[in-house]
Amino acid sequence: xxxxxxxxxxxxxxxxxxxxxxxxxxxxxxxxxxxxxxxxxxxxxxxxxxxxxxxxxxxxxxxxxxxxxxxxxxxxxxxxxxxxxxxxxxxxxxxxxxxxxxxxxxxxxxxxxxxxxxxxxxxxxxxxxxxxxxxxxxxxxxxxxxxxxxxxxxxxxxxxxxxxxxxxxxxxxxxxxxxxxxxxxxxxxxxxxxxxxxxxxxxxxxxxxxxxxxxxxxxxxxxxx
Numbered sequence: 712x713x714x715x716x717x718x719x720x721x722x723x724x725x726x727x728x729x730x731x732x733x734x735x736x737x738x739x740x741x742x743x744x745x746x747x748x749x750x751x752x753x754x755x756x757x758x759x760x761x762x763x764x765x766x767x768x769x770x771x772x773x774x775x776x777x778x779x780x781x782x783x784x785x786x787x788x789x790x791x792x793x794x795x796x797x798x799x800x801x802x803x804x805x806x807x808x809x810x811x812x813x814x815x816x817x818x819x820x821x822x823x824x825x826x827x828x829x830x831x832x833x834x835x836x837x838x839x840x841x842x843x844x845x846x847x848x849x850x851x852x853x854x855x856x857x858x859x860x861x862x863x864x865x866x867x868x869x870x871x872x873x874x875x876x877x878x879x880x881x882x883x884x885x886x887x888x889x890x891x892x893x894x895x896x897x898x899x900x901x902x903x904x905x906x907x908x909x910x911x912x913x914x915x916x917x918x919x920x921x922x923x924x925x926x927x928x929x930x931x932x933x934x935x936x
Contacts, residue, residue: 721837723748724766726757726783727799728776732822736770736799739826740833754778758786766794768837771816773800773807781814788815795836799829805850808843812855818842819851864928867913875912878905882918883925 723745727733733750741748749764751757754775761769769787773780780798787793796818798811803821811819817836820829821844832842843851861869871879874895881891892902910916913924 721745721767722764723833724757724760724764724769724794725750726752726754726760726769726775726780727772728752728774729772732772732799736829739829743830745833752776754780754782754786757783761787761790761794768795768797768833770797770799770833773798773802773811781810784811784814784816795839797832797836797842803844803847805847805854808847808851809854812851819844819847862928864924867924868928868930870912871909875905875909878902879909879921879925880930882906882909883922883930 723737723740725733725736725748727736727750730750730752733752737748737750740746745768749760749766751760752775755778757769757771757775760766769783771780771783775783780800784796784798787796793815796816798808798816798819799822800807800811800820801822803823808819818832818841820832820842824832824844828844835842868876868879877895878891881894886894888902888906889899891897891906892899895902897905906918906921909921910918913921915921915924
């Protein structure tokens with residue numbers, strides 16, 4: 712299938728706070744058959760346009776003024792049947808590429824790339840493939856093969872003892888202190904002590920805040936039998 716055949720009738724959303732860049736990209740892609748093409752200038756505008764436009768391909772800059780293109784990528788990834796996402800950015804480091812891929816991007820194109828490379832990248836991600844500059848491909852794969860570093864929330868939860876984590880998991884599942892004590896066959900005073908230690912280690916002041924940290928760290932209620 713040729714690129715023009717692939718592009719025919721395929722909706723594109725460009726999220727870039729530089730209007731001139733968005734216009735140039737729209738003109739380039741429109742010239743080879745992509746469209747209709749819509750532009751947004753911020754993360755919030757881009758996320759709103761996802762619902763309105765329902766694009767097949769989204770092209771996102773990583774730096775969107777005061778907002779962040781990663782936020783757009785994560786919003787795309789969280790959708791049912793998400794569109795293909797491609798990053799087009801002046802931030803061309805290995806770390807930027809890795810962060811983009813981990814957030815859901817299927818392609819990563821530096822703004823210094825040649826026009827035909829951008830067209831190839833859009834076609835590749837639209838077809839279900841990926842695209843990466845050859846000089847970044849090896850280093851990015853090396854980074855991606857390493858486990859992602861723990862988030863701040865995961866590090867906080869990792870500081871808990873095994874018993875404290877059990878208590879926190881039950882808190883996430885909606886158990887109150889008396890129910891936690893019965894479930895773990897400990898005294899109510901011991902359950903209170905564990906809860907106090909959990910709040911201290913997580914740097915929060917309430918059980919609700921502790922649950923919020925746990926959810927951000929990836930704990931889910933359905934993990935508790």
